[in-house]
Each structure stands twice: as C-alpha cells, then as structure tokens.
Amino acid sequence: MKLHTLLSSLASYTGDVSQNPTITSIENDNRLVQPGSLFVCVKGYTVDGHDFAEAAVASGAAAIVAEKPLSLSVPVIVVKDTYRAMAMLADKFYEHPTQKLKLIGITGTNGKTTISHLIEKLLSDDNKKTGLIGTMYTKIADKIFETKNTTPDSVTLQKTFHAMAEEGVDAAVMEVSSHALELGRVHGCDYDLAIFTNLTQDHLDFHKTMERYKFAKSLLFSQLGNAYYDDKRKYAIINVDDEAAVDLISYTAAHVVTYGIDQDADVRATDIEITSSGTTFMLHARGEKLPMKLQLVGKFSVYNVLAAVAAGLCLNLKLPDIIASLEEVKGVSGRFELVNEGQDYTVIVDYAHTPDSLENVMKTVNEFAKGNTFVVVGCGGDRDKTKRPIMANIACEYATYPIFTSDNPRTEKPEDILKDMEAGVAGKSYTTIIDRKEAIYASIKQAKPGDVIVIAGKGHETYQEIGKQRFDFDDRVIARQAIQEQL
Numbered sequence: 001m002k003l004h005t006l007l008s009s010l011a012s013y014t015g016d017v018s019q020n021p022t023i024t025s026i027e028n029d030n031r032l033v034q035p036g037s038l039f040v041c042v043k044g045y046t047v048d049g050h051d052f053a054e055a056a057v058a059s060g061a062a063a064i065v066a067e068k069p070l071s072l073s074v075p076v077i078v079v080k081d082t083y084r085a086m087a088m089l090a091d092k093f094y095e096h097p098t099q100k101l102k103l104i105g106i107t108g109t110n111g112k113t114t115i116s117h118l119i120e121k122l123l124s125d126d127n128k129k130t131g132l133i134g135t136m137y138t139k140i141a142d143k144i145f146e147t148k149n150t151t152p153d154s155v156t157l158q159k160t161f162h163a164m165a166e167e168g169v170d171a172a173v174m175e176v177s178s179h180a181l182e183l184g185r186v187h188g189c190d191y192d193l194a195i196f197t198n199l200t201q202d203h204l205d206f207h208k209t210m211e212r213y214k215f216a217k218s219l220l221f222s223q224l225g226n227a228y229y230d231d232k233r234k235y236a237i238i239n240v241d242d243e244a245a246v247d248l249i250s251y252t253a254a255h256v257v258t259y260g261i262d263q264d265a266d267v268r269a270t271d272i273e274i275t276s277s278g279t280t281f282m283l284h285a286r287g288e289k290l291p292m293k294l295q296l297v298g299k300f301s302v303y304n305v306l307a308a309v310a311a312g313l314c315l316n317l318k319l320p321d322i323i324a325s326l327e328e329v330k331g332v333s334g335r336f337e338l339v340n341e342g343q344d345y346t347v348i349v350d351y352a353h354t355p356d357s358l359e360n361v362m363k364t365v366n367e368f369a370k371g372n373t374f375v376v377v378g379c380g381g382d383r384d385k386t387k388r389p390i391m392a393n394i395a396c397e398y399a400t401y402p403i404f405t406s407d408n409p410r411t412e413k414p415e416d417i418l419k420d421m422e423a424g425v426a427g428k429s430y431t432t433i434i435d436r437k438e439a440i441y442a443s444i445k446q447a448k449p450g451d452v453i454v455i456a457g458k459g460h461e462t463y464q465e466i467g468k469q470r471f472d473f474d475d476r477v478i479a480r481q482a483i484q485e486q487l
C-alpha cells in the first residue's frame, strides 16, 4: 500500500511527506522491520521506541511514525499519540478486517476466557467458521497460534483479523483486557457485540484505582457505536448483578441486553442447584422458562453461561439450540478442571488469580465438600501487590488447610510475595511452602477421603515464570504424579 493511501486513515499529522514509498508492513519493533516497513515509535513501559528509529531505517524502514520530529533519511510522520495512530494505520493497512466478520468482545475481571469458549462453541455448532483471541491462544478456524498477551497490540490484532477474513472466518470472539482498552490496542475494531462480565479488584498496579479500572472497561461500550440498521445491530450484553452495570449501560448507545441471577434481567437464572459434577437452573429468556443442566460447576459458571445465552440470542441463534450446545460443554482447560486418577478425594486445578475468583471457587467447593478443604495458592510477581493479603485472607476464610506458595514470581523474590500474602492473615492458621511442586505434594499427602483440594492461580499454564525465564510446570501434571504416588 502506498504511504499516502495509508496516511488517509489519520485525521491529522505533520512532517515532510513529499515521498510516497510503498509500505510492505507496519511494525513497532525494529527487530521485525523489513525493507519497506513503516516503523511506529511507541513509548513503552520499559523503553522508548523512538530510540530504535535509526536502527529501523538501517533495516530498511521506508517511513517512520513518531511523536516528535526525527532527523532521518525517510519520511517522518509526526502524530500526537503513536498508540492511537498505530491502530488506525493497522486497520487501514489490513483493509478494515473487522468489518468483514462478526466481532464479539468480552471484557471484565473474570470469566472472559470461559465465555469466549462458550460462544465459540455456539457458533461452531451453528456451522460457522470461527476465530478466537484470548489468554490461552489465538485460533483461526482449526489452527492454533501462541500469544503473549490476552489482547495483542493493534498491529498483531489487525493482522490476525486479516488472516481470519482471508480464511473465511464468519465470526471472531475475543477477550478485551483492560490494559488493551487503556492502551488503545483495540481502537479501530468494529465490534458487533460487547459483553461485560464483572468488575472486582485486579491490576491496580496498572490502573491505580478501581474508578480508573472501571473507566478502562467502559471504553469497550463507548467504542461499540450505535448502528441500528437491522443487518448491523450492535448489542451491549451486561451483567446487571454487578454494580458497575449502571455506568456501563449509560456509556453505550447500542441495544442493551442484561443478564443476571440476583436482579431482574433479560436473560436470568433462578432455582440454581450446585453439585460437584454440575449445576442445574431455570433459564428465563425472551418470554420462555426452560430448565438447563450444565456440566460446569458453580454460580460463577451460571453467569458465564447466561452471557453466552444472551450472545447467542443476539446472534440470532435459537434458544433450544443454544441450550443444547451449552449443556454439552464439559469445561474449559484449567478452569475448575478435575484431576481424577480414581482417588477418593477431589483435586481441582483452577485459574483463580484474583480475590473474587478465589472466593467464588472456594465458596463453590464448600457447597459440596464432604470433608476438609485445602487451597494451594500464590500470587503473581510484578502484578497488583494489594491483592496479595486479600487473597491470603480468603484462602484462610474458606479452606480448612490453606497452603501459600509461589505462582509466577517473575522478577520479584518469592519470599517477598509470600510475606505480602502473610501480612493479611496474622494470627490465622496456614502453611507456607515456597516451592509450588512441594506445596502440591504436601496437600495431596494430607488428603483424606471426601476432602477437596483446590490448586489455584495457574490453571492452563504449562510454565512457571521465575526471573525472566519460563520453566516447564503444569499444576495438572504435578497433581497427577502426586496422586499416583499416594495410590
């Protein structure tokens, strides 16, 4: 694409654009620049991309987008905000890919990965070709690609949508993290449905206050737009049991569909019954009242299913088909995943890494545990420190035997993270075992018939990040080994 054509996506810029080179790709990392690339200089949290502009030109960059004039041999286009400009340029370069498919965005503290998989199942059961972008991977039809972030940067994102459109994908479902919203990674995405799960404490290291965190989430709903044409309706699907709902509804001009359990809602569950193997409830939607029998466990799973039902209805699927598809779902990898080697106690690996998710999971297991409960839990390094004592407190409140251990310490000292956790539970009874493998083994060695062990925080992760290195580590594999050694 010619530079001038690409620049038509920007509302304003300065700089000498007398040359009009052909642009072959957009990059924000100089190490990926090829001859003909447009290099966008982004001020990051670690380094400033402007410092790599010269290196980008040396690698063949045909033009630079920056926030200040730079003296270089190629055109330098100066904009106020390179994050925002990069998203617009990427959308243009990849020919507005999100206008070529249905796009469903899910935001909220917990439940995004789960709901995205539920909706993908609804769509593929309706014979649609699907795409998925989220914490575990990016999926284009049947092909799976590794991802670094839950929501990638805008160039990777638009490139992925372009690949989806080329592959003939009908609908893409994606997790939209609050970081992505705050950093404008999703500017330029044309969403058809936006879903809000819940807002509870996480990521305060990044957003600083809950108000600011809520504001970031709200950006998805203000971005949704207000097209009311019958073939391009926009829907905001909102959990009304969460107190942020009122604000989020006020930010959108799209159609609003609510879901909930405690409050009256367009899609609602009543008469919920939870066992260790599933959940039943009555589903109320569009004037109908139908029973549902899930293989997923817990009240939080009912919320996720209600969000998926609401999405299915907005996508014009039939209620009986939606119910049949969702009743088939056995679970999502690392979310309330049972490790069953025939032992007479229950072992659950779950991705709870926030206070709210830990509390939900522990409340759920307490509803069916016949014996004692254990929780093996840690907190991630280089992340919100204020959630550490709260999570420790929840562990002590809901488990008979809380065991504190390491999650992904990253560049922090594991001992320091554990000290932050312990600060929340002075005088309470708990055990601390720094090594996660030893902690898992300790819980399994002590388990008696009827007990429930929850191994929380890492779910599907197959690594442990210590320092800047990732080591092979899978809670499910370790738990299985430990159980077998006891049998």
Ligand SMILES: CC(=O)N[C@H]1[C@@H](OP(=O)(O)OP(=O)(O)OC[C@H]2O[C@@H](n3ccc(=O)[nH]c3=O)[C@H](O)[C@@H]2O)O[C@H](CO)[C@@H](O)[C@@H]1O[C@H](C)C(=O)N[C@@H](C)C(=O)N[C@H](CCC(=O)O)C(=O)O
Residues within 6 Å of the ligand: 028, 029, 030, 031, 041, 042, 043, 044, 045, 046, 047, 048, 049, 052, 148, 149, 150, 151, 152, 153, 177, 178, 179, 180
């Ligand atoms: C705080 C944050 O979001 N950081 C993201 C950010 O990194 P950064 O600001 O540190 O980037 P940087 O290293 O300073 O580099 C600045 C610029 O210089 C460029 N550069 C850098 C070095 C070089 O040699 N050459 C070069 O050109 C970089 O490509 C970049 O454009 O930009 C990177 C590239 O897009 C992201 O991968 C990175 O996410 C890091 C890995 C991260 O941990 N992010 C987390 C906090 C995050 O975003 N999490 C959310 C939510 C998860 C959830 O739902 O719970 C997510 O969406 O994943």
Ligand SMILES: Nc1ncnc2c1ncn2[C@@H]1O[C@H](COP(=O)(O)OP(=O)(O)OP(=O)(O)O)[C@@H](O)[C@H]1O
Residues within 6 Å of the ligand: 108, 109, 110, 111, 112, 113, 114, 115, 135, 150, 175, 197, 198, 300, 301, 303, 304, 334, 335, 336, 350, 351, 352, 353, 356, 357, 358, 360, 361, 459
């Ligand atoms: N609707 C929900 N409400 C509260 N907790 C939930 C809900 N759904 C799932 N959880 C809990 O949160 C954990 C993470 O779920 P999931 O991966 O679906 O959320 P996420 O929003 O994608 O998380 P992340 O921000 O890490 O991407 C689960 O393992 C479970 O403990």
Ligand SMILES: N[C@H](CCC[C@H](N)C(=O)O)C(=O)O
Residues within 6 Å of the ligand: 135, 150, 353, 379, 380, 381, 383, 407, 408, 457, 458, 461
């Ligand atoms: N997307 C979340 C995942 C946290 C998972 C947990 N195991 C941790 O490392 O803190 C984050 O990056 O904050």
Ligand SMILES: [Mg+2]
Residues within 6 Å of the ligand: 112, 113, 114, 134, 135, 136, 150, 175
């Ligand atoms: Mg996720």
